[in-house]
Every structure is written in C-alpha cells, then in structure tokens.
Amino acid sequence: MVRISILVALFVGFLAQAQYGVIRGTVVDKHSEKVIEGAIITLLNTTNIESVSDKDGNFILAKVPLGRQAIRVTMLGYESSTYPEIDVMTGKDVLLTIALTEKFNSLDEVVIKSDGNNKAKSINKLAAVSVRQFSPEEVNRYAGGRSDVARLASNFAGVSTADDSRNDIVVRGNSPTGLLWRLEGVPIPSPNHFSTLGTTGGPVSALNPNLLANSDFMTSAFPAEYGNALGGVFDLGLRKGNNKEYEYTVGLAAFPGAEFMAEGPLGKKGGSFLVAGRYGIVGVLGLAGTAAQPNYNDISFNLDFGKFRWGKFSLFGILGNSNIDLIGKDVELSSDDLFATRDEDGFVTSGFGVIGLKHTLDVGSQSYLKTVISTSTSTETFERDRYFNLETPNEFKIRWTEVDNTESRFTFSTLFNSKISKKITFRTGLLIENFSLENKLFDRDRQDDNNGDGQPDFVNLINNDGTFSIIQPYAMGQFRLSDKLTFNAGLHGQYFSLNEEFVFEPRTALTYAINSKSSVNIGYGLHHQNVAAPLLFLNENINGSLVQSNKNLDLVRSSHYVLGYDLRFADKWRAKVEVYYQAIDKAAVEKTPSSYSSLTEGADFGFSIDKNSLVSTGKGFNQGIEFTLEKFFSKGYNLLFTSSIFESKYKGSDGIERNSPFNNGYVVNVLAGKEFKIGKTKKNVFSINTKFTTAGGRYFTPVDLAASIAAGYEIRDDANAFSEQYDPYLRLDLKFGFKFNSSKKKCSHQFYIDFQNITNNRNVFSRDYNRLTQQVNQID
Incomplete structure (x- = not known):
C-alpha cells in the first residue's frame, strides 16, 4: 500500500x-x-x-x-x-x-x-575498514526512514532489511542476531518497541535520533574494542544539551509519534540536560499494518553534570514500553494482516530500559580513563488464545501459548586511552556483563496429546531462572608508520560462563594513502558470539526430566577478510569499493542429518522451539563486493548510491550447502535530496528527498501442504530448505519538507510529508499455511 x-x-x-x-x-x-x-x-x-x-x-x-x-x-x-x-x-x-x-x-x-564533516571517516579513530559515520540529520532527512537509525543503515552498502514490517538489518548475509547495539560505550538489548528475546530489531525504534550524536556503523572486521558480534556494530553516542540557553522542540508524526524535547544548562560546572519523550500515534492513523491499535512510548535523557576536580560525570538512559491486543475476530478471513489471524487472540507487552553513569578522568596530558556502569532490562509477555469450531454453536477457545521473558543486565566497562606520541595511540579496556534471565515458554504448538483431552498438551518448553556472564578484555593500538601508512592492531578476549569457553581474537587493519585522494584498506578479524538465548535454554524431555540440552554449545566463530579502495575524485564526492569474505563455523545444528542451522534464525519475532541436543558443527560463508558513490551534502544537494552483490550459504548437519534466508543476492539503493531557498530573504527552505531500493527476494522453505493439512498445523518441507525465492523487492519513497525561520522570534517550524512505497508495489511479507482455508496464503 x-x-x-x-x-x-x-x-x-x-x-x-x-x-x-x-x-x-x-x-x-x-x-x-x-x-x-x-x-x-x-x-x-x-x-x-x-x-x-x-x-x-x-x-x-x-x-x-x-x-x-x-x-x-x-x-x-x-x-x-x-x-x-x-x-x-x-x-x-x-x-x-x-x-x-x-x-x-x-x-x-x-x-x-x-x-x-566527512562521513567516510569514523568517530572511533581505531576503526579503519568497513565503517561509516552517520549523523542525526541524515536519519531525519531521508525519505521512508521513519526517524529510525536502523532503517538509515539499511541504505549503506552491504546492508538490507528483512522486510518492511520490522527494522532488523542483514549485514553482508548475516542473521540480524549477529548485530551488536552499543550506547555510550556499553552493549544494550534491542532498542526497539515490541522486541523479543534474542532478536535485535522490531517494528518501531525506541531510539530518538534527536538525542544522538554523530555515530559509527560497522559491517566487518571490527576493532578489538568490540566483541560478541558476527554481523555488524551500531556504536551510538548521545549528544549533550545546550549548556548556555534553554531550547524546546515539539513534534508530531506518524512515526515515531508525538514528541516533546527540552534542553538547557545544568548546575554551575558547565553541565547541561537533554530530555525527550515520545508517544506513538501510528495506530490512530491506520498505518500499523494490522487491525489492532499498537501503543508505545519512550523517554530518553542525557544529563551532563560538567567538569569537576575528580572528573566529568554524566547520567544517560532510555526507557520504553509497548503493547498491542490482536483480536482475531477483528480480522477478515482473507485478510493480509501482518500480525493477526482470524482464529487467535494475542496479547503482547514489551519493555526496554537502560540507565548508565559515565565517568571520564584525565590522566596526565595525553591520556584519559573512561568508566561506565549501567543496568538494562528487556521484558516481553505474550499470551495467545486459539478458537476452535470458529463461529459455530460449539465454538470454544483455549490458552495456546504463554511467554514471559525478562532479561536484566549489569554492565561494567572501563577504557584507558593514551596518545603516546603523534604516531602511536594505545587503548585497552575491560567489559564485564552479568545477565540475569527469567524465561518461561508454555506452548501447545506441535505437541502430543498425552493426557487424552483431545488437545495438544500445554508443555513447558523453557523454564529458566539463572545467570551467566560475558567478560571481554581487549588491547589495541594505532601506529602511523608514515604520513601515508597507518597500521591498526589489537587483541580481543571473550569468556562465556555457560560453557566456560575463553577465546582470543586477533584484529588488524592497514591503510595506505596512495595519494591525497585515494587509499587502500586491508582488514582481518576473528569474532565469536554465543548462540541466541532462546535456543540455549530450550527444555528437552529426557526420560521424564526437563533438560537444557543446548546450554553448553560452543561460541559461533567467524573470520572476516576485507579489501577496500577509497577514492575522493572531486570535492565532496567519494567512491568506494570493498570485497569481503566471511568464513563461519561452530554454528549450532542437529545431531541427526537435517537442514537446520542456527545461522538461519533471527529475522522474525521468535526462534525455533523444537531444536534440542544441538551440536556445534555447522558451517557457513558470506562473500561479496560492494560499491558506494556518495556526494556529501553541499551546494544544496546530496546523493548516495550503493550496490552490493553477495552470496550467503550455510551447511546443516546433512552437509548440503544451501542458500541462507538472507541470501538476497543483490541490493541497490539510490538516495537523493535537494534544498531550495525560498522567501524574500531566502532564509526559508523547501526540500525534496527520494529513495529507491531494489533487492533480490529472500529465500524461504516451502510449505508441505499435504502434511500441513494432515497435521492441522504448518509443516515446512525441510528437505528443500530455502530452495525457493520471493519476488524481488522494490520500493520508492518521496519526501517533501518546508523549514521556516521566524523573522521576529527565535523559533523555527519544520513540516514534512513522507510518501512511502509510492509505486504501490506489493512486496512479499510471507507465504504461510492458513489453518482455516487449508491453503498457502501470501501476505504482502
């Protein structure tokens, strides 16, 4: 639509x-x-x-x-x-x-x-390859972006979205679960409304771009500072408020909703406050993609207390809540509702929160120590009731699914940075994360009727109440060997308490400036990440006892190789080519021969609930070439063209090489914007921005229709896993904006109209088995 x-x-x-x-x-x-x-x-x-x-x-x-x-x-x-x-x-x-x-x-x-203001360079001075700086202005400028940093990143080379319903991002063919979110130097849970345990995306972002500073997005061979990620890194920073004057912002939009923001000076030490609250209204406007009314709100803040004799202190945080009631009888039988079905009622609540205290202390004239202590939480409940004998005198419903998940995290991060000389910079640090998980899943889906009541048993598939820790020390340095040659090297360590595994990961990058306009970059990195928690804590009934048979799975391992060429062929113009190869092993697969791999998880709200006694012998690879042509904003216009040709494959325990669900094959993005000065004094602005995206369709496993009809629930043809491909993705967005600067008061007004998918192309969301019609239905 x-x-x-x-x-x-x-x-x-x-x-x-x-x-x-x-x-x-x-x-x-x-x-x-x-x-x-x-x-x-x-x-x-x-x-x-x-x-x-x-x-x-x-x-x-x-x-x-x-x-x-x-x-x-x-x-x-x-x-x-x-x-x-x-x-x-x-x-x-x-x-x-x-x-x-x-x-x-x-x-x-x-x-x-x-x-x-070169976005080609990173905020992190030790990041040399596969990194792109982005600004809050870009998040708000581009058409179809919904004020969402994840959707902005999907325009960069090597990045795509799973579909339009969520902001999960696929980096170079990796599952979205391979993404690391960091805020002010510490890892955080998925910062999205309606997010679920183990995922990194959601339908609506809880990050307010108006509070963000310029930040980094990385797609491969990350510096040694970053760990427990295979696909990409969002390294986000919060800006400080205005410490001289009070400023206020009021906004109203379909996405993200109604907003109020205030900032100004705080205390007598040059501090400032910055706080913003938002309330979603997309359901009222009928743009939610479902018949139900989604409710969500969030508040973000950054309090800078200024500079004291014992250092600088700041307190930051984001808190968000969301809920939606999906009532089946509000949905038509043949509806293409993205999230609700006719014979089910679903009740969803979720919450996200992070609060951190940051302290920065000068150590001598060229060094500093930065320490962050934070606590974060992610909560999720889901209750599903299913109707039987729908709309007949014998209609009844039973509780079908119950989910109650809470992930709490305490994080301690300390970093020492020293500029030893103009040629050598050294950085070392330690990150400690302690997780507390309370996860419960009761489900009747695909269960036997052992108690003879005519319905599948209500089985406790996950029942976890425990803790685990991840400890990550690291050290790295940058060596300016000459005015043209820069060498970055580091070592990252990772300890995972569940399986007591400790790994070392070398990281290195070399940059050579051929001349003042061009350079070559080479990077390598070894990376590990634990299997997603919903798989680790699945229960298996062994001789009448529930056992978490996946708990000791190895860390998934990935080696990244990158070669890039960067050319500044004209003022404010940049062209870049990168070639990469990523080898993955120790993925979780089944003991008996099958097509399943944990590398295929993560692009939806949930994970598999029937994969027990997994072993760490799965493999996969991602390879491709990327091209970027960018005209940074100047002379009133900007342009970004990115294209990627890539291949993403994996092997399950049957040893057959298959397409991963994220193997789109190609992605092309074209974004352009132009500003026109208007009015007698030319102080006002009219802007036009557009975005065009096309990509190969996602691979999927076809439904075994006969088996599904016989079983009464959807059964996929796993022998032909990910053998079919959706139609290519295509979307064109167009955005018009006006900015008026008052000539009498110090205030400005901005108006935007954002037309999304103006070609009305029906991109495929899924092809699923419909229990009521006993057919395979396509939802666009």
Missing part, C-alpha cells in the same frame, strides 16, 4: 535577534580526545566572524547568518579542518565537537586540509 507519514515540528527558544543563529562547540585532539586551546575557528564566506577556543576547548560564533554555513578550524601543528554545510536556524544553536589530527611531521611546510 501507499503509506503517508506526516511530520510537523516546532522549535521554540527564548532569545531575540531571530535573524541570526549561533554555532558553538569544543575542539579536541582526535587521538588523545583532550581539549585544544588556541584553535582558530573562522566562519567562511563572510567577514569578521571568528573565534578562538578557550582553555576548555570551547568556542562560540555569534550572529551567524541563517542557512547552510561553513567553518574552517586551524591550529599550529595540526591539520586544518573544514566543516561545510552546517544548517543554521533560529531557535536552536548548532553544537559541534571538532576533532583535529596532529600533523605527522611538524616540519612539513605543506598545509594539509581535511573535511571534518
């Missing part, structure tokens, strides 16, 4: 002189992350607007003309940096953190310039 998302946002402040804006920020050394005093910040294309960073690295440019502006930052002994196309508006100060790189040779008389 064509889906329309409308956003109305209002920015309000309390300052006069509305015809101008303000650019403020902090200048730091990229490798030591220490503030730089004496840097000169100049507003380009104008005169007499300049600032010098103070002893705390802070600067301010006042009375900046509205619209897109550029600044240049210079400092003796450092490469100068230019930040172009800064969006200056009324009612909201622009806050920047500017990182300068020390010149390799201080005697070099050549002035080296870099684009400080």
Whole structure:
C-alpha cells in the first residue's frame, strides 16, 4: 500500500535577534580526545566572524547568518579542518565537537586540509575498514526512514532489511542476531518497541535520533574494542544539551509519534540536560499494518553534570514500553494482516530500559580513563488464545501459548586511552556483563496429546531462572608508520560462563594513502558470539526430566577478510569499493542429518522451539563486493548510491550447502535530496528527498501442504530448505519538507510529508499455511 507519514515540528527558544543563529562547540585532539586551546575557528564566506577556543576547548560564533554555513578550524601543528554545510536556524544553536589530527611531521611546510564533516571517516579513530559515520540529520532527512537509525543503515552498502514490517538489518548475509547495539560505550538489548528475546530489531525504534550524536556503523572486521558480534556494530553516542540557553522542540508524526524535547544548562560546572519523550500515534492513523491499535512510548535523557576536580560525570538512559491486543475476530478471513489471524487472540507487552553513569578522568596530558556502569532490562509477555469450531454453536477457545521473558543486565566497562606520541595511540579496556534471565515458554504448538483431552498438551518448553556472564578484555593500538601508512592492531578476549569457553581474537587493519585522494584498506578479524538465548535454554524431555540440552554449545566463530579502495575524485564526492569474505563455523545444528542451522534464525519475532541436543558443527560463508558513490551534502544537494552483490550459504548437519534466508543476492539503493531557498530573504527552505531500493527476494522453505493439512498445523518441507525465492523487492519513497525561520522570534517550524512505497508495489511479507482455508496464503 501507499503509506503517508506526516511530520510537523516546532522549535521554540527564548532569545531575540531571530535573524541570526549561533554555532558553538569544543575542539579536541582526535587521538588523545583532550581539549585544544588556541584553535582558530573562522566562519567562511563572510567577514569578521571568528573565534578562538578557550582553555576548555570551547568556542562560540555569534550572529551567524541563517542557512547552510561553513567553518574552517586551524591550529599550529595540526591539520586544518573544514566543516561545510552546517544548517543554521533560529531557535536552536548548532553544537559541534571538532576533532583535529596532529600533523605527522611538524616540519612539513605543506598545509594539509581535511573535511571534518566527512562521513567516510569514523568517530572511533581505531576503526579503519568497513565503517561509516552517520549523523542525526541524515536519519531525519531521508525519505521512508521513519526517524529510525536502523532503517538509515539499511541504505549503506552491504546492508538490507528483512522486510518492511520490522527494522532488523542483514549485514553482508548475516542473521540480524549477529548485530551488536552499543550506547555510550556499553552493549544494550534491542532498542526497539515490541522486541523479543534474542532478536535485535522490531517494528518501531525506541531510539530518538534527536538525542544522538554523530555515530559509527560497522559491517566487518571490527576493532578489538568490540566483541560478541558476527554481523555488524551500531556504536551510538548521545549528544549533550545546550549548556548556555534553554531550547524546546515539539513534534508530531506518524512515526515515531508525538514528541516533546527540552534542553538547557545544568548546575554551575558547565553541565547541561537533554530530555525527550515520545508517544506513538501510528495506530490512530491506520498505518500499523494490522487491525489492532499498537501503543508505545519512550523517554530518553542525557544529563551532563560538567567538569569537576575528580572528573566529568554524566547520567544517560532510555526507557520504553509497548503493547498491542490482536483480536482475531477483528480480522477478515482473507485478510493480509501482518500480525493477526482470524482464529487467535494475542496479547503482547514489551519493555526496554537502560540507565548508565559515565565517568571520564584525565590522566596526565595525553591520556584519559573512561568508566561506565549501567543496568538494562528487556521484558516481553505474550499470551495467545486459539478458537476452535470458529463461529459455530460449539465454538470454544483455549490458552495456546504463554511467554514471559525478562532479561536484566549489569554492565561494567572501563577504557584507558593514551596518545603516546603523534604516531602511536594505545587503548585497552575491560567489559564485564552479568545477565540475569527469567524465561518461561508454555506452548501447545506441535505437541502430543498425552493426557487424552483431545488437545495438544500445554508443555513447558523453557523454564529458566539463572545467570551467566560475558567478560571481554581487549588491547589495541594505532601506529602511523608514515604520513601515508597507518597500521591498526589489537587483541580481543571473550569468556562465556555457560560453557566456560575463553577465546582470543586477533584484529588488524592497514591503510595506505596512495595519494591525497585515494587509499587502500586491508582488514582481518576473528569474532565469536554465543548462540541466541532462546535456543540455549530450550527444555528437552529426557526420560521424564526437563533438560537444557543446548546450554553448553560452543561460541559461533567467524573470520572476516576485507579489501577496500577509497577514492575522493572531486570535492565532496567519494567512491568506494570493498570485497569481503566471511568464513563461519561452530554454528549450532542437529545431531541427526537435517537442514537446520542456527545461522538461519533471527529475522522474525521468535526462534525455533523444537531444536534440542544441538551440536556445534555447522558451517557457513558470506562473500561479496560492494560499491558506494556518495556526494556529501553541499551546494544544496546530496546523493548516495550503493550496490552490493553477495552470496550467503550455510551447511546443516546433512552437509548440503544451501542458500541462507538472507541470501538476497543483490541490493541497490539510490538516495537523493535537494534544498531550495525560498522567501524574500531566502532564509526559508523547501526540500525534496527520494529513495529507491531494489533487492533480490529472500529465500524461504516451502510449505508441505499435504502434511500441513494432515497435521492441522504448518509443516515446512525441510528437505528443500530455502530452495525457493520471493519476488524481488522494490520500493520508492518521496519526501517533501518546508523549514521556516521566524523573522521576529527565535523559533523555527519544520513540516514534512513522507510518501512511502509510492509505486504501490506489493512486496512479499510471507507465504504461510492458513489453518482455516487449508491453503498457502501470501501476505504482502
């Protein structure tokens, strides 16, 4: 269907002189992350607007003309940096953190310039390959993005989404379960509404992009700082609030809903607060993809208490709740409802929360120690009742499924970073996660009738109340061997308490600058990840006793190899090619020959409930080539073209090589945007953004219709697992926006109309067995 998302946002402040804006920020050394005093910040294309960073690295440019502006930052002994196309508006100060790189040779008389706003470079200075920086502005700018960072990442090379109903992302053919979410340096559960245990995505994101700072997304051979992930890493940071003025934002949109945000100064130590709350309204607008009314809300905050003699402290957090009642009789028999069926009632609740305290302490002039203590929780309940003899005098219903999951996590992370010299940076740290799981699953699906009541027994498949720990030490360094050659190397360790396995993982990357416009990157990394908890804690009835026969499965192992070429062939233009190969082993498979592998799990709300006594002998591989052509936003327009050709295969215990469900084969994205200055003073903006995506269809296992009719429930033809492919995916989105800067008050207004899937292409959601019609139905 064509889906329309409308956003109305209002920015309000309390300052006069509305015809101008303000650019403020902090200048730091990229490798030591220490503030730089004496840097000169100049507003380009104008005169007499300049600032010098103070002893705390802070600067301010006042009375900046509205619209897109550029600044240049210079400092003796450092490469100068230019930040172009800064969006200056009324009612909201622009806050920047500017990182300068020390010149390799201080005697070099050549002035080296870099684009400080280059998204091709990562925030993490030790990430060299398969990494892309993204900004909150990008999340909100692109058409069809729903203010969701995961949907933004699906536009990058090597990344795709499982389908339109959820924001699970597939990185280079890996299951979405291979993704690691990090916030402020600590791992967190899936930050999504209606999320379930073991998954990394959901229908609606609980992350508010208006609170995010520029962040990194990685797709392969991660630095040694990151562990317990096979596919990708979201390394998210929260921005600080305005510590000089109070600012407020009010917004209304189909996605993510109604929003209110406030920020301003906090305390007398230069601190700030930033807090935002959102309430979902998509169900009211009829855009939820189901007849039921989804309810969700979230609140996010970042409290920076400023700088004290004993260091800097900040408190951050995100809290979200969601629920939906799926009533079967509200659904038509032939309906293509994505989540509800005619003969079932479902009641879903979920919650997500993370709260952390961060402390940063300077150690000498070139080092710091950062420590984060956090606690997080993810809850999920699901109750399903099934009707029999539907709409007859003998109609009755019974409880069919009950799920009650709570995952609590306490995390301690400490990191020591030292810039030993302009050529060597060293980082080491320790991450400790202690998990507490309370998981219960009762189900009648595919169970025998041992008690003779005419219905499948209500069997306790998961009943876990326990704890386990993951401990990850690491050390790494960056060595600038010459002005053209940079070498990164590190070692990551991982201990998993359930099976008492400890592994070492070498990571390395080499970057060679052929000239000022092109470079070659080579990367390697060994990575491990535990099998998803819903599989580890499945119960198996052995001689009348329930046994968790998957609990001692090995960590799944993956080796990443990457070769890339990066070319800056024109100002603000970039082309990049990457070739990769990923070898996976120790995946969980069945003892007896079958097509099953844990590598095929994770692109839905649940996991298999009948896979017991698994062994760690499964294998798989992902390989492909990616191309990116990007025009960073400048001169009023931007362009992003990405394409990937890849192959994702796996072997179950039967030894047959098969397509994985994530083997789309190809993905192509084209995103473009243009801004037009309007109004008498040209201070207002009209924008057009569009996105086109096409991809090969997902592979799936066909339904064995005769066996399903005989059994009364869906049975897949596992002998031909993932042998059939859905039709290719195609979608075109179009977004129009207006931005009005008030000429009398310091406030601005932004209006967006987002048309999604304007070609009305019916992309396949699934092909499932319908118990009522005894047919295989396709849901689009």
